Amino acid sequence: MDATILNYNVSDGVSNFLSKNKQLYIDGKWVDSKSGKTFEVEDPATGKQIATCAAGDSNDIDLAVKAARKAFDSGKWTSIPTNERGKIIWKIGDLIDKHAEELAQLESLDNGKPVTIAGAADVPLSSDIMRYMAGWATKIEGETIPISVPYTPGAQYHSYTLREPVGVVGQIIPWNFPLLMMAWKLAPALAAGCTIVLKPAEQTPLSALRLTEIINDSGLLPEGVLNVVTGLGEAAGAPLAAHPEVDKVAFTGSTEVGKLITQASAGNLKKVSLELGGKSPTIIFPDADVDAAIAGAASAIFFNHGQCCCAGSRLFAHEKIFEKVTEGISKIAEGIKVGPGMDTSTEMGPLVSDEQFQKVSGYIESGKQEGGEIVAGGKYDNASGGHFVHPTVFSKTNADMTLVKEEIFGPVVCAQPFSDENLEKIASEANNTNFGLAASIWTKNISVAHKLAAKIRSGTVWINCHNIFDASLPFGGYKESGWGREMGHEVLKNYTELKAITVNL
Numbered sequence: 063m064d065a066t067i068l069n070y071n072v073s074d075g076v077s078n079f080l081s082k083n084k085q086l087y088i089d090g091k092w093v094d095s096k097s098g099k100t101f102e103v104e105d106p107a108t109g110k111q112i113a114t115c116a117a118g119d120s121n122d123i124d125l126a127v128k129a130a131r132k133a134f135d136s137g138k139w140t141s142i143p144t145n146e147r148g149k150i151i152w153k154i155g156d157l158i159d160k161h162a163e164e165l166a167q168l169e170s171l172d173n174g175k176p177v178t179i180a181g182a183a184d185v186p187l188s189s190d191i192m193r194y195m196a197g198w199a200t201k202i203e204g205e206t207i208p209i210s211v212p213y214t215p216g217a218q219y220h221s222y223t224l225r226e227p228v229g230v231v232g233q234i235i236p237w238n239f240p241l242l243m244m245a246w247k248l249a250p251a252l253a254a255g256c257t258i259v260l261k262p263a264e265q266t267p268l269s270a271l272r273l274t275e276i277i278n279d280s281g282l283l284p285e286g287v288l289n290v291v292t293g294l295g296e297a298a299g300a301p302l303a304a305h306p307e308v309d310k311v312a313f314t315g316s317t318e319v320g321k322l323i324t325q326a327s328a329g330n331l332k333k334v335s336l337e338l339g340g341k342s343p344t345i346i347f348p349d350a351d352v353d354a355a356i357a358g359a360a361s362a363i364f365f366n367h368g369q370c371c372c373a374g375s376r377l378f379a380h381e382k383i384f385e386k387v388t389e390g391i392s393k394i395a396e397g398i399k400v401g402p403g404m405d406t407s408t409e410m411g412p413l414v415s416d417e418q419f420q421k422v423s424g425y426i427e428s429g430k431q432e433g434g435e436i437v438a439g440g441k442y443d444n445a446s447g448g449h450f451v452h453p454t455v456f457s458k459t460n461a462d463m464t465l466v467k468e469e470i471f472g473p474v475v476c477a478q479p480f481s482d483e484n485l486e487k488i489a490s491e492a493n494n495t496n497f498g499l500a501a502s503i504w505t506k507n508i509s510v511a512h513k514l515a516a517k518i519r520s521g522t523v524w525i526n527c528h529n530i531f532d533a534s535l536p537f538g539g540y541k542e543s544g545w546g547r548e549m550g551h552e553v554l555k556n557y558t559e560l561k562a563i564t565v566n567l
């Protein structure tokens with residue numbers, strides 16, 4: 063693709079990459095899909111095509127799984143000493159940093175997010191988790207366990223556990239943080255000694271392909287350890303989730319597809335971890351630092367255009383400060399500069415696709431019909447071909463409204479006041495959702511903060527902050543927000559099996 067067609071100033075690396083045919087990466091080689099089929103990737107700011115990618119299907123998935131299986135079973139990866147494995151993962155982190163500008167631009171072009179945000183958050187967080195997991199490669203340990211065995215009196219045993227790689231893993235990732243979701247999945251799987259078949263989202267395959275190209279060019283990974291099959295969910299994702307030679311599937315995306323993954327996995331009872339949707343509450347008490355809470359609650363919903371599984375989409379503010387809070391968030395919403403992500407002055411880019419644009423604008427309309435009052439935004443515009451939805455604040459919402467119940471995955475917050483400071487009542491409203499991913503609590507009263515945090519049924523609770531992530535902090539959901547945790551040492555459980563060994567002394 064000629065960079066001038068894009069009308070943006072992109073680095074040589076990006077224009078070179080876009081000009082090339084995008085193939086599948088199987089067994090250390092770039093190949094076309096067996097069917098020869100392709101799909102188009104668009105720039106969400108214009109709706110124009112920017113790349114063509116190979117559309118993999120079950121045949122390509124089968125080849126990729128066989129390559130990963132061979133690489134795993136031959137010990138090509140697991141036999142590398144763990145300190146060397148750790149160094150390789152660390153070097154992948156360094157390569158991400160070395161190509162930071164290019165990866166940030168690709169992420170912005172593909173997903174629509176501001177290039178400044180991709181450069182400040184997505185890319186450095188991706189290299190950071192590589193380095194964090196590099197350290198774990200040498201620290202995945204078993205234990206020695208004293209045993210008694212009452213039915214063999216007098217016998218002596220030595221028992222210990224080994225934590226071994228689970229094997230071949232299928233990883234299916236979404237479009238909201240394409241590079242970061244790849245890094246979250248790749249880093250722990252590599253550290254644990256697994257081999258991988260990755261299926262990026264159809265909307266945003268570019269940064270995964272470019273990072274794979276960078277890794278391939280570096281020669282760091284033995285062939286077959288990492289395989290990448292781009293393609294559509296039903297054609298490429300479903301056969302990966304169902305494949306009998308895949309030992310584990312890790313998925314991030316919608317709750318609906320998460321349920322399909324669990325069904326597909328039943329054939330060989332492969333292990334499954336799921337990081338799914340959310341409808342996270344932001345709860346502001348009257349004693350909070352209200353200015354900080356306003357800024358925090360606005361960023362909780364507007365960061366990444368609300369396309370975050372942990373977006374603070376249900377805002378509960380005490381009636382004493384409700385008006386001040388909604389006015390403050392509305393003021394922030396109206397001040398956010400919406401535009402193409404590649405424009406460095408843009409603060410909020412387009413939504414990722416027309417499908418998301420239709421979905422989010424549909425929720426705005428249904429919110430109005432159900433009696434919600436728009437106090438900021440409510441505008442959406444695709445006249446230019448881009449999928450722009452303005453940051454929107456709804457007041458007068460209640461738990462029965464569709465836009466309060468369902469995950470919108472857009473920059474739309476539903477505000478409702480609470481009057482009672484009874485923590486049981488507040489927790490019960492906050493927990494009144496099928497999801498359980500995250501929550502934030504804003505108060506100066508540490509006792510209230512900790513008591514309420516304990517009552518919230520979600521995998522993450524932030525106090526006087528929101529969207530604070532670290533490679534060392536486990537992240538994942540209760541209820542329909544998922545199974546298992548990503549990041550931290552906790553994620554290594556997803557990628558390992560535990561073996562108990564007993565020796566009769």
Ligand code: NAP
Nearest residue numbers: 235236262263264294295299300315316319338339371471
């Ligand atoms: P999605 O369908 O769940 O997509 C996530 C990944 O799963 C993509 O790689 C997708 O491939 C793949 N996939 C789709 N159907 C599959 C199947 N039957 N078997 C295996 N893999 C399959 O999400 P979406 O349609 O892009 O977005 C819909 C909604 O999901 C959003 O509005 C939002 O509510 C939620 N979502 C949540 C997250 C999160 O981080 N929790 C992220 C993204 C979206 P394709 O790309 O080809 O469909």
Ligand code: MG
Nearest residue numbers: 104172265266
């Ligand atoms: Mg795209």
